[in-house]
Amino acid sequence: MTAPAEPRPRPGLAELLEHTSPKARADREATQTLPVLEELAALLPYRGLQRGTATVVADTALLLALTAGPLLANPSSFAAAVALPDLGLAAAAGHGIDLHRLLLADTPGEQWPEVLSALLPAADVVLLGPVAPTPAVAHRIGARLRQRGAVLLTTGPWPGASLQLQVQAGRWSGLGDGHGQLISRQVRVHAAGRGLPGVGRTAELLLPDAHGRVAPVPAGADRLPAPGQRHSAPRVRAL
Numbered sequence: 113m114t115a116p117a118e119p120r121p122r123p124g125l126a127e128l129l130e131h132t133s134p135k136a137r138a139d140r141e142a143t144q145t146l147p148v149l150e151e152l153a154a155l156l157p158y159r160g161l162q163r164g165t166a167t168v169v170a171d172t173a174l175l176l177a178l179t180a181g182p183l184l185a186n187p188s189s190f191a192a193a194v195a196l197p198d199l200g201l202a203a204a205a206g207h208g209i210d211l212h213r214l215l216l217a218d219t220p221g222e223q224w225p226e227v228l229s230a231l232l233p234a235a236d237v238v239l240l241g242p243v244a245p246t247p248a249v250a251h252r253i254g255a256r257l258r259q260r261g262a263v264l265l266t267t268g269p270w271p272g273a274s275l276q277l278q279v280q281a282g283r284w285s286g287l288g289d290g291h292g293q294l295i296s297r298q299v300r301v302h303a304a305g306r307g308l309p310g311v312g313r314t315a316e317l318l319l320p321d322a323h324g325r326v327a328p329v330p331a332g333a334d335r336l337p338a339p340g341q342r343h344s345a346p347r348v349r350a351l
C-alpha cells in the first residue's frame with residue numbers, strides 16, 4: 113500500500129508577512145511591468161506598462177514618450193512600429209528612442225496581424241496604427257502578448273484594452289503676435305482603465321518640451337482651463 117501523502121505545512125506568519133510586504137509587492141510589480149519615464153509613471157496603475165496587455169494611446173507624442181521608457185531602461189530592448197507610415201523618426205529620436213532598436217513595418221496592409229506576430233519575439237513594445245481588429249484577432253494577439261510578456265500600444269480602438277490614455281487639452285507656446293516658432297506643448301493627459309478606479313488619473317505635462325521630450329510643467333506656470341472652459345489660442349497670421 114502507498115503511504116498517505118503528508119499534509120503540506122501551512123505557511124507561517126513570518127512567511128506570509130514576507131510574501132505580502134511592500135517590498136515583495138514592489139518586486140512582483142517590477143517583473144510584471146515595463147518601466148516608463150518618471151513623468152508618466154504616476155498616471156499608470158503599476159507605475160509602468162503591464163506586460164501582456166494592450167493600451168490605447170490617442171496621441172503620437174504620448175505614444176513615443178511611453179515607448180522611450182522601456183528602451184532607455186534596457187539597452188537590449190527593442191520596439192516595433194506597425195502600420196504607422198507617418199511616424200516621425202526625428203520626434204522618436206527626440207524622445208530618446210534609439211532608432212537602431214526600432215523595427216518598422218510601415219504598410220503591412222491586411223497582413224498586419226501576421227506582421228505584428230512575426231515581430232513580437234523581438235520586441236518588448238509594439239506600436240500599432242489605427243487598424244480594425246476583430247475580437248477574435250485581438251484575442252489571438254493578446255495571447256501572444258501574454259506569452260511574450262510584451263506590451264501593445266495602439267492608436268485605434270482595441271477590444272479588451274486594459275488602459276486608455278488620451279490628451280484632453282493642450283496649448284502650444286512660442287508664437288507671438290502672429291509670428292514666431294512653436295516651442296513646446298502643454299497638455300492634460302487622462303488615463304482610465306483596469307487598476308484605475310473611478311474617473312482615472314490626470315496629469316499636466318509638457319509634451320513635447322523645448323527639447324522634444326516629456327517634462328513636468330514648471331512651477332508657477334498657468335494651468336490649462338478646466339474641461340468645458342475656453343482658452344485663447346495663439347493667433348497665426350498667413351505670410
